[in-house]
Amino acid sequence: MKVYSKINQSYKLCLFSIYKIIKEIFPFKNKKVFLDLKKYFKERDNNLKYIKNNKDFFVFVKKILADLKNSHTKLGGYPWKIFKPINYDIVWIENKFYLRKINKIIGEILLVDNKIPEAILKEARGMISGSTDQYLKNQGLKFILADKKQNMAEVKIKLDDKIYTKNIKRELVNYKEKHFYTKKITNNIVYFKVPVWRNIGQVLEQKLAFFFKNGVRVLIIDLRGNMGGNSAESDIFTSHLFRKKVLFGTAEIRSSNKNLKLKKHYYFINPSEPYWNIPIILIVDSECFSSSELFIAGMKDNKRALVIGETTGGGTGNPRKFAIPCGKLSLELFVSTWNYQRINGQSIEGRGVEPNIFISPILDDLLKGKDVVLERAVLEAKKLI
CATH class of the missing domain: 3.90.226.10 (2-enoyl-CoA Hydratase; Chain A, domain 1)
Incomplete structure (x- = not known):
């Protein structure tokens, strides 16, 4: 792996700011948990030499906080746009992935853009903060059809022993709350x-x-x-x-x-x-x-x-929210209290x-x-x- 000798000092300061905030308000159950956190951040600080841009750093921090396995200690949002098919979602049932459109099952998913859904789910879970397997899975499923580019999702589907490919248009995600x-x-x-x-x-x-x-x-x-x-x-x-x-x-x-x-x-x-x-x-x-x-x-x-x-x-x-400046990047940090x-x-x-x-x-x-x-x-x- 290539090492970037000139570590961006703003990344180092940003990571220290995140550690300092967590150290001061997170409800550690005992001193050992606190010392483990201190050791963990020190180890990750040594890996900053591999970071080459803001997006790399965002993913780096996202994974650090996900590794803490606390649902409300995390980074909010993403520094890039996310595109997904509208009205489609993924359900995990009987150990298989199924494509659903407006509550109607379309079929079992075999591949998305030539990737198996298990691999996409595993990658997504690595950046999600949470402490139960079911929660991590539910949140990860939302990324299986997602992409950073507005392109077509190529989904290979199995239905009644027949296999076919369905191309679905991805659109910019605009989260709207459902109504009571x-x-x-x-x-x-x-x-x-x-x-x-x-x-x-x-x-x-x-x-x-x-x-x-x-x-x-x-x-x-x-x-x-x-x-x-x-x-x-x-x-x-x-x-x-x-x-x-x-x-x-x-x-x-x-x-x-x-x-x-x-x-x-x-x-x-x-x-x-x-x-x-x-x-x-x-x-x-x-x-x-x-x-x-x-x-x-x-x-x-x-x-x-x-x-x-x-x-x-x-x-x-009951998290508190903090804005963490990091050069041109601004991070939205949530910390459990x-x-x-x-x-x-x-x-x-x-x-x-x-x-x-x-x-x-x-x-x-x-x-x-x-x-x-x-x-x-x-x-x-x-x-x-």
Whole structure:
């Protein structure tokens, strides 16, 4: 490997700034974890001589933070544009990769641009910060059809023992949040789809008040794919679901940047009027993450909701954001500030929240367009009327 003798000092200073910020606010569980971090950064500092440009340095730092295996300590964004086919995604099911378009399975993926999907997934996972295999896999799947250039994705597909190639146009990724919506399943059961906890607390209040007044007696909240947002938004809604103040969890946070001591903080839900004495069913999957998991864990642990679906993604950190200047490159650094525990003492980071009833779709369900998780939720809801 070629060695670049003149190390860009801005890279060295930038890496030191990242280390210093993590050192001062990250909630290390013990001194050994801190010393391991110090040693790790020192070793990586020696590899800066191989970095030749800003993009190399970005990938270098991205991989360093991914190696820490903490979901909320990471770099945000990319210094390049990303192009993907619109309305297509990849699902991993029964140990195979499948191409899907708007919830319809197209076929099994054999190659993308002459690369096996396993290799693309492995490369993508190397730059993703997270501590559970399922979360890393879910996030990595999003890169299998992606490219830095706006070209055609050449996808080799197998369907019913026939193999063919499908060329799909890639377009610039423009992330748009999905919208909240509701529907009545029966006169007594209402369904809320909550894609993200952002600017939604008061909307949920108003919608549930309306349906409760009009005779709805069971609420199904679909949180599948909800990657988090603002816990204060879920708290607004949750405050109407308890008669008294309840503990949702605890968090250990650094008491000072001068030492490694952690102080325990308590996360309570304070009740608000009106109180809605209505059974709640939560539909979850492995993409539920961060503040979404705080809500799921708190509702489950306080026996206020029946949770149906898959174990959640396993990541929470209440991160702080920092802008790190690095020559012409500006890095957006996120650093976790807490170790969060459920009221049963279990961590969410690296573990997730297990449902009361585990159910996950199989390939046949997807091919038939069946939502077996929602079907089970409706079945359980009818028992509660």
